[in-house]
Structures are given as C-alpha cells and as structure tokens.
Amino acid sequence: MRLAHRVCAWQSGRTFGRAEHQPTHGGHVGRQPAEPLLPVSKALQPRAPARVAVADGGGNGAAQRTVGGPVDRSARHSRRSGQSPRRIPRDHSAHDCRSQLLGAPRRCCGTLTFSKTNLRSAVEDRIRLFRPTFGDAEKKALCDTIDSRWVGRGPQTIKFEERFSKYIGSSYAVSLNSATAALHLGLLCSEVEGQEVLTSTMTFVSSTEAILLAGGRPVFCDVEPDTLNISVDDMARKITPTTRAVIITHYGGQSCDMNSILELAAEHGLSVIEDAAHGCGGSYQGRALGSMGTIGCFSFQATKNMTTGEGGMLVTDDESIAKRVRKLRWCGITSPTWERFKVDQVQRGWMYDVEEVGWKYEMNDLAAALGLAQMDRLEDCNQRRRELMDRYRRAFADIDGIDMLASRDYAISSCYNAVVHLDNREGLFTHLDTCGIDSNVHFYPNHLFRIFRPYTTHLPVAEREWQRILSIPLYPDLTDGEQDRVIDAVRVFAHADTDHQSAVAG
Structure with a gap:
C-alpha cells in the first residue's frame, strides 16, 4: 500500500496554523494538539517564498534543486478525468530534505508518495519541537506506586508537595492537575470576581480563560519587543480603581522585571500571580521564579522542563490561601480521603463537610511519583x-x-x-x-x-x-x-x- 503526503504550503499557496508537537498522541505518532492557532488571514499571508537551493545528500556531487518551484496544475484535471497525471521534468539526481528522509520517494505534481516503511523512518528521523526526558528512575517510580495499590492522591503527592516547596523556597505547595487549575484557584483566592486583572496577551489561552472562570475581567497589556514579557509601562497605564490583580507570565522561562512589577503592585494594592508554567528552575536575582508574587503557578504538562504527563502546582507563603486551595481542589471537601484512611491513621472516620463549591483538580500519586523522579534530573x-x-x-x-x-x-x-x-x-x-x-x-x-x-x-x-x-x-x-x-x-x-x-x- 502506498500513502500520499501533500507537501509544501509554498507550492499550494496556503498557510496553516499548526498544533504544538508533543511526545505522543493516539492519532498521529509524535504529535498532540495543544495550543490552537487561528488560520493566518489574507493580510498576513507570507510573500512569495525564496527558492532555496538544497545540495544533494546522496553522493551526487554538486547537483542541486529548488524548494518552492512551480507545480503542474493540469495534473488535477488529469486525475479527475481518469488520465495519468503529467509529470514535471526534474533532475532526478537531486533531492530535497524530505526526500533524503523518505528514501527518495516519487514526486508527482506536488505530491510525495512513499511506502509505510519509509514513512515510519521519516517519523523516527524527524526532529521534534519538544520531547520529555525519561529513564529507569521514572519507570521504577511508576511501578512502585502501582504496586502500592494506592494511585489516587496520597503519600507520593504529599512528598512531592513538600519537596517542591523547599526547592522553590515557598512555605506551601499545593499539587493540582494543571497550571490552569492553579491559576483558576489562585484568582479565586485573590477575589477578582467583578474586578479587572492585568495580563499579558502573549501567553497560552488558558491563562486568560482562568480570569473569566474566576469572574474577573481581563485587561490585556502589551509586551517588550525583545523578550515578549509584559510591559511594566503599559501595566502602569492600565491600572484603574477596579484593578485587583496582575498575572505575570515569564515567557519562555525568561524572568519578567520583577522588582518594578512588585513595586507597582504594592503601590496599588494588587495581588501578583506568577504564571511560571515556562519557568521551573529559572530565577530572578537569585530568587526562584514563582516564589516572589502572592501566588506562583507551575505547569508539569508534557512539554515542560519537568513533567508529570499533566499536572501543576500552586505555591504561596500565605497559609490561608494554601488551606483554601487544598479544599477547593477536591470539591470543597474539608477532609480528603487519604487524611481519613491512611495506613497509620489512629482514628479513622468517614465523615466530612463541604463548605463551598469546589472542583476535581487534585493530582494523583502516579503523577506525583513521576514528578519526584523528574525533580532529580x-x-x-x-x-x-x-x-x-x-x-x-x-x-x-x-x-x-x-x-x-x-x-x-x-x-x-x-x-x-x-x-x-x-x-x-x-x-x-x-x-x-x-x-x-x-x-x-x-x-x-x-x-x-x-x-x-x-x-x-x-x-x-x-x-x-x-x-x-x-x-x-x-x-x-x-x-x-x-x-x-x-x-x-x-x-x-x-x-x-x-x-x-x-x-x-x-
């Protein structure tokens, strides 16, 4: 069986938004959609592409061809009418980059055709955008947790929280199932309902969605051109009497100008929520990213510096915030299951209370065990x-x-x-x-x-x-x-x- 793969947006005259490439996904080997991009509008279409000369990598001397050359459009009619498509004359001694990967497949009218074997080779040889680092330690951690027969939130999660809070330098760490959950609960604790929240426009969409989930109104700020971090000057211009908090995204792991931001926030009585989804292990003047604001939010999603598959962490020095987030992450329940039924519990009990509406945002012990192993590296x-x-x-x-x-x-x-x-x-x-x-x-x-x-x-x-x-x-x-x-x-x-x-x- 042979497969056809349409190539080169240059040749077809179209551009597409691409989903983020991630380690695994059931439908397409090596790709998992994560961050949708809108189609590029006509006003933003690229100019005519350069004709890139690519030297042959197959031992054919100086032979070259161009990428982005003309396509025989008459072939489309040929296929519809049942006739064989007319091939475009080309130098068969030259190959583009993909041809080298696919073992020089046959090209016909802008379409590459190749066997399943060559497709598998191409996928294996492709350089991915992000890729997690795993080893025997992660495998052992997962197997040990499975063997314990306790895979929900329990001892591994508590151990992960304790270790992470020490690493970041915050008094409290509360594990969650995503950084989005951390932002949502952090904003709830900041009491932003009906209030304005300053935020960068150059961030993943869930950061802004969390503001709406908490009942706040996002106020978008511009960015620095050379770092894409939030512009402190634009922040200052947009503060009003109804501004309650600011979300600071450390874009790409590069710290924002925290001294200026903290001074501005203190002057106007604003809560500072650090979106450190990109920043695990980064620092600002010796202080860990995520540890300087009222609340810090971390992501352990599949592409991040350390991963639990999916997961997040909220850190804070405010005990009341930590206590409330622990309750909100488990449906508002005052006493979680592990605390009532752990092995060394002297007096067990089934009774608990629910004081406010919460969510199912807990991390489980499988994810936490993976996180502990990831912290080692x-x-x-x-x-x-x-x-x-x-x-x-x-x-x-x-x-x-x-x-x-x-x-x-x-x-x-x-x-x-x-x-x-x-x-x-x-x-x-x-x-x-x-x-x-x-x-x-x-x-x-x-x-x-x-x-x-x-x-x-x-x-x-x-x-x-x-x-x-x-x-x-x-x-x-x-x-x-x-x-x-x-x-x-x-x-x-x-x-x-x-x-x-x-x-x-x-």
Whole structure:
C-alpha cells in the first residue's frame, strides 16, 4: 500500500496554523494538539517564498534543486478525468530534505508518495519541537506506586508537595492537575470576581480563560519587543480603581522585571500571580521564579522542563490561601480521603463537610511519583537547555535578519523554548517542515481570539512581533548533531531568503 503526503504550503499557496508537537498522541505518532492557532488571514499571508537551493545528500556531487518551484496544475484535471497525471521534468539526481528522509520517494505534481516503511523512518528521523526526558528512575517510580495499590492522591503527592516547596523556597505547595487549575484557584483566592486583572496577551489561552472562570475581567497589556514579557509601562497605564490583580507570565522561562512589577503592585494594592508554567528552575536575582508574587503557578504538562504527563502546582507563603486551595481542589471537601484512611491513621472516620463549591483538580500519586523522579534530573536538564540555547545564539549571531529573543542579566532563564525573530516566519516554518524539523508559534496574541473580543484593545508591539516569531527545537535529549541539522536548515533558509530579497529589489 502506498500513502500520499501533500507537501509544501509554498507550492499550494496556503498557510496553516499548526498544533504544538508533543511526545505522543493516539492519532498521529509524535504529535498532540495543544495550543490552537487561528488560520493566518489574507493580510498576513507570507510573500512569495525564496527558492532555496538544497545540495544533494546522496553522493551526487554538486547537483542541486529548488524548494518552492512551480507545480503542474493540469495534473488535477488529469486525475479527475481518469488520465495519468503529467509529470514535471526534474533532475532526478537531486533531492530535497524530505526526500533524503523518505528514501527518495516519487514526486508527482506536488505530491510525495512513499511506502509505510519509509514513512515510519521519516517519523523516527524527524526532529521534534519538544520531547520529555525519561529513564529507569521514572519507570521504577511508576511501578512502585502501582504496586502500592494506592494511585489516587496520597503519600507520593504529599512528598512531592513538600519537596517542591523547599526547592522553590515557598512555605506551601499545593499539587493540582494543571497550571490552569492553579491559576483558576489562585484568582479565586485573590477575589477578582467583578474586578479587572492585568495580563499579558502573549501567553497560552488558558491563562486568560482562568480570569473569566474566576469572574474577573481581563485587561490585556502589551509586551517588550525583545523578550515578549509584559510591559511594566503599559501595566502602569492600565491600572484603574477596579484593578485587583496582575498575572505575570515569564515567557519562555525568561524572568519578567520583577522588582518594578512588585513595586507597582504594592503601590496599588494588587495581588501578583506568577504564571511560571515556562519557568521551573529559572530565577530572578537569585530568587526562584514563582516564589516572589502572592501566588506562583507551575505547569508539569508534557512539554515542560519537568513533567508529570499533566499536572501543576500552586505555591504561596500565605497559609490561608494554601488551606483554601487544598479544599477547593477536591470539591470543597474539608477532609480528603487519604487524611481519613491512611495506613497509620489512629482514628479513622468517614465523615466530612463541604463548605463551598469546589472542583476535581487534585493530582494523583502516579503523577506525583513521576514528578519526584523528574525533580532529580531537573537541574541537569535545565543546564543542558542553556547549553543548547547558547549554541543557537552563537550560530545565528552573524545572520542578518534572524535574532534570538533577548536574555536579561538580572535573571537565569529556564530556557523552556528557543524563539527566533525574523520577517519571513511562514517561509522558515515551511522550510523546516520540509527538512523534517518541527517548529511552532508561541503564541497567537490572546486579545485577537474571538472569545476575548469584548476585552480587545490595540497592542502594537504584540501585534507586530507575534508575526515574526517561531519556536525551534529545544529539549535536553536534543543531540549536538540534531541541533546542527536545525542550525544548518535555518542558515540555508536565511541566506536564500536574503538572496531572494536582493533579487526582487533589483
């Protein structure tokens, strides 16, 4: 059986929003939709693509071909009429990046056809955007928990909370099933119902949805052009008498300007909620990200610096907040099951009370056991991320028109993602895809989503910069050789794009 794979948005003249690539998903090996992007409007369509010359990798000397060349549209009619499609003459001694991966499949009218065996090889050789790091320790932790026969919230979850609070430097840590749950409950404890909450537009959509879930009104702020972190100046302009809190997203693991933010919040009596979903292991002037605000929220989703599959953590120094969140995460129940029936419980009892409406946001012991094993490798993994990020910075330093997001001297980034700035983002996205390399956009500005139209405002920096950003592969198990493939692909595209612009100009 042979499969057909439509390639090259350049050739078809279309662009598509892509879902985030993640470790596993039942429907498509190696991909799991996580962060939906809207289709690119006609106003944002990329210009005509550069014709990228790709040297043959199959031992055929200097033979070259171009990516993004003409397609024989008459073939569509041929197929409909039952005739064999007319092949476009080409140099069969040359292959593009995907051809090398797929073992030189037959190309016909913009379509690659290849066998299941070659498809499997292509998937295995593809460089993913994110990938978790697991080993024997994680397997043992899961097996030990399964063997204990207690897989709901219990001893592993409590141990994880205690260890994480010490690591971050906060008095209390409450485990949850997502960072979204942490944001939601943190906002409830901040009493934002009917009040305004300042937030960055450059964040995952659940950060803003949590404000609505808590009954608040999101007020979108613009960002810094070189870090995509929230602009403190724009925050200051948008504070009103009804502003109750601010959500600070440490974009990509790079700390926001926390001293300025904390001073502004103290001046106006605002709660500061740190969205540290990207920031586990990062720091600001020696203090852990997530530990400086009223509340800190962490994500252990599959792509994050450490993962429990899905999971989150809320940290705080306020005992009353921690106590209420523990109650709200389990349907408002005052006494959870483990506390009433644990093995060493002297006096067991089935009775509990429910004091307010809550949610099923608890983490379970399987996830917590995985989290404990991940904490053992977090520092080493983050150090590897920083090494890879430094290699990217050095590799792209001499390329005009392509920049990495800035790093600040006052912070140590957790390096969650590697983001490049360039004008022809759509062209690079397509080129990397053709070369078997995943990339993605983080994020589509929240204030442009349909659901948030009642709160939409003009944010010139975010509206300009989101069209120029692309995340490229970054994870601890990315080898130097794989990173070199990414670097080479970006450099080939950058030089070809520059030549294309020069030719068009004159």
